[in-house]
Amino acid sequence: MHREHLGWRTGRAIVLTLFLAFAIFPLYWIIITSLKGQKEIFSLPIQYWPQQVTLNNYLEIFQISHFQVYIWNSFLVSLVASAMVVFIAMLGGYVLARFSFKGKRQVMFGFLVTQMIPMFIGMAPLYVMMSKMHILNSLFSLMLIYTVMLIPFCTIIMSGFFQRIPNALEEAAMMDGCSRLSALFRVIVPIMLPGIAATFIFAFVQCWNELIMAVLFIDEESVKTIPVAMNAFIKKYDIEWGAMSAATVLSVIPTMLLFAFCQKYLVEGLTQGAVKG
Amino acid sequence: MDTQKPIVMMTKQVVPEGKKSFRISKEGRFIFLCLLPAILFVSVFTYYPLVRGIIMSFQNYTLFDLMNIQFIGLDNFVNVLTSPDFPRVAMNSFYWVFFSLVFQLLFGFMLALMMQKKFRGRGIYQAFLFFPWAMSGFLIGLIWRWMFNAQFGVINDLLLKTGLIDAPISFLADGTWAMAAVIIANIWYGVAFFAIMILAALQSIPEELYEAAAMDGAGRIQQFWRVTLPYIMPTILVTILLRVIWILNFPDIIYAMTNGAPAGSTHIFATYMIDKVIFGQDYGQASAVGVIIVVILMLFTIFYVKATKVEKGGDF
Numbered sequence A: 001m002h003r004e005h006l007g008w009r010t011g012r013a014i015v016l017t018l019f020l021a022f023a024i025f026p027l028y029w030i031i032i033t034s035l036k037g038q039k040e041i042f043s044l045p046i047q048y049w050p051q052q053v054t055l056n057n058y059l060e061i062f063q064i065s066h067f068q069v070y071i072w073n074s075f076l077v078s079l080v081a082s083a084m085v086v087f088i089a090m091l092g093g094y095v096l097a098r099f100s101f102k103g104k105r106q107v108m109f110g111f112l113v114t115q116m117i118p119m120f121i122g123m124a125p126l127y128v129m130m131s132k133m134h135i136l137n138s139l140f141s142l143m144l145i146y147t148v149m150l151i152p153f154c155t156i157i158m159s160g161f162f163q164r165i166p167n168a169l170e171e172a173a174m175m176d177g178c179s180r181l182s183a184l185f186r187v188i189v190p191i192m193l194p195g196i197a198a199t200f201i202f203a204f205v206q207c208w209n210e211l212i213m214a215v216l217f218i219d220e221e222s223v224k225t226i227p228v229a230m231n232a233f234i235k236k237y238d239i240e241w242g243a244m245s246a247a248t249v250l251s252v253i254p255t256m257l258l259f260a261f262c263q264k265y266l267v268e269g270l271t272q273g274a275v276k277g
Numbered sequence B: 001m002d003t004q005k006p007i008v009m010m011t012k013q014v015v016p017e018g019k020k021s022f023r024i025s026k027e028g029r030f031i032f033l034c035l036l037p038a039i040l041f042v043s044v045f046t047y048y049p050l051v052r053g054i055i056m057s058f059q060n061y062t063l064f065d066l067m068n069i070q071f072i073g074l075d076n077f078v079n080v081l082t083s084p085d086f087p088r089v090a091m092n093s094f095y096w097v098f099f100s101l102v103f104q105l106l107f108g109f110m111l112a113l114m115m116q117k118k119f120r121g122r123g124i125y126q127a128f129l130f131f132p133w134a135m136s137g138f139l140i141g142l143i144w145r146w147m148f149n150a151q152f153g154v155i156n157d158l159l160l161k162t163g164l165i166d167a168p169i170s171f172l173a174d175g176t177w178a179m180a181a182v183i184i185a186n187i188w189y190g191v192a193f194f195a196i197m198i199l200a201a202l203q204s205i206p207e208e209l210y211e212a213a214a215m216d217g218a219g220r221i222q223q224f225w226r227v228t229l230p231y232i233m234p235t236i237l238v239t240i241l242l243r244v245i246w247i248l249n250f251p252d253i254i255y256a257m258t259n260g261a262p263a264g265s266t267h268i269f270a271t272y273m274i275d276k277v278i279f280g281q282d283y284g285q286a287s288a289v290g291v292i293i294v295v296i297l298m299l300f301t302i303f304y305v306k307a308t309k310v311e312k313g314g315d316f
Helices: A002-034 A056-063 A067-098 A104-116 A119-132 A139-163 A168-175 A180-209 A212-217 A226-236 A241-273 B007-012 B017-056 B075-082 B086-116 B122-134 B137-147 B154-161 B175-203 B207-215 B220-248 B252-257 B269-278 B283-308
Strands: none
Touching: A002 A241, A002 B086, A002 B122, A002 B137, A002 B175, A056 A067, A056 A241, A067 A104, A067 A139, A067 A180, A067 A226, A067 A241, A067 B017, A104 A139, A104 B017, A104 B220, A119 A139, A119 A212, A119 B017, A119 B269, A119 B283, A139 A180, A139 A212, A139 B017, A168 A180, A180 A241, A180 B137, A212 A226, A212 B269, A226 A241, A226 B137, A241 B122, A241 B137, B017 B283, B075 B086, B075 B283, B086 B122, B086 B175, B086 B220, B086 B269, B122 B175, B137 B175, B137 B252, B175 B220, B175 B252, B207 B220, B220 B283, B252 B269, B269 B283
16 A cells, blocks of 8 residues: 555656656756857757857847847837736626626627637738728737737636625725725725736736737837747848847746746636636 | 626615616616726727628738729638648648647646645646746747757757667658647647646545545545546536637747748648738638638537537536
């Protein structure tokens, strides 16, 4: 009995370790590549640890490709879009969680359907719309479209969070003379902060990572986001793997930090909503 | 979703008949105003383009000739379906979804089972395991593209060192290998999602069920088949459905890794469609591809829901 138990534990430890290696090796490899000099990257045999650690790749992407501009653009777009999403989804989620009304099922269904239909089918019409609105090649077009893309999912997640908070709280506040809206913002929102933060971070990461719409809408150097810049990088030259690795590492750090910071809430929220945006 | 007792229902009894209409209109206005931004945005920027896209699929909408847009019936569909690329794109899409899904589910399930019981450092382990999920498909594609590099790629080096191959393989230059490579990258990315979902389901199983099963003399393996599996089945079925939809609509990894190369042998519907928009500038045909994706997904969903009775499984 005892032996079997030990065998199970050892086996589990081995499998879990193997998986961990599989999960983190690509990240390790891209970091190592980013720290190698040009010569070492393209030399055989392959080095699993750089002979000479160098930060040249990092310096290069800031000096030659203005990476700081792309970081700032990505940051701005993600921040504004996530803030708008959270605000809109909070109002919608609250109403969906607290009231029953005619057409509620249809609204929910309408949101859910957007998760199933590929955004691509509207890709060409969106491009035409953006061009008619004269907002192509602007960060605004991305803020707008990311907000829209994330609203349905985040609204559903938010309504899940609201459902876990008892009605009695805002009823008491309303009894004391608060309007429903001020009860919402003064009483419920503070309690919900972890959930709101999780939704915000989820939205932020999604915006930060989005590629296809950005590539479609953005073409001008000064408003490129990180994925667009890296995409251009690929197309123009044969990929410079050193610089590319450095850019990858830099653009992964923010989301990674956010993710590590709020992983628990995020997982909770996502398993509740049971949908991927 | 709708488990909370709605306030409207609860307050109904205390409101006198005469005031009822006033209350509802006030509350109705609040509901309307709160939902308005969400509905407005989604209608204008999701549903309208969707409908326009469907219409476009019946038009000769190309950027080369915007002056002469007309309805051309099913021509776009005929062109797409009879194009020599189509069979390959369809098969690739199937492989992409099928193999990604099977291995993500298998590995995710295994991991979730092994992480069910607490062990030291589980929190940190979980964080490391789940981090690919915080990355963009595009970056994942780039990283794996570098690792699969024929000459300087680490994967060839590892395979050579362990003696599994004698000569380096040009993974991304050979159609079959390239397809396998993009799928491996996608498996790497998606295992975490299944692991999260299944782990959450596992942890929601009441301990009493196991105790009862143990009392009835069920061993560990029997407990798995009689308690664990039936309990988490709904979650697994719903997750599979969502993932099929989502994997089929996920072009980022392929876009970054091969962008359909070599010679279109790694195109799936989604990347094929992007190709038609960005390079072909043929919006009519691109939209036709989009409509084909939606039809496939709808047929699959109907069939899947009927076959698995998944609608009982959850309120997703």
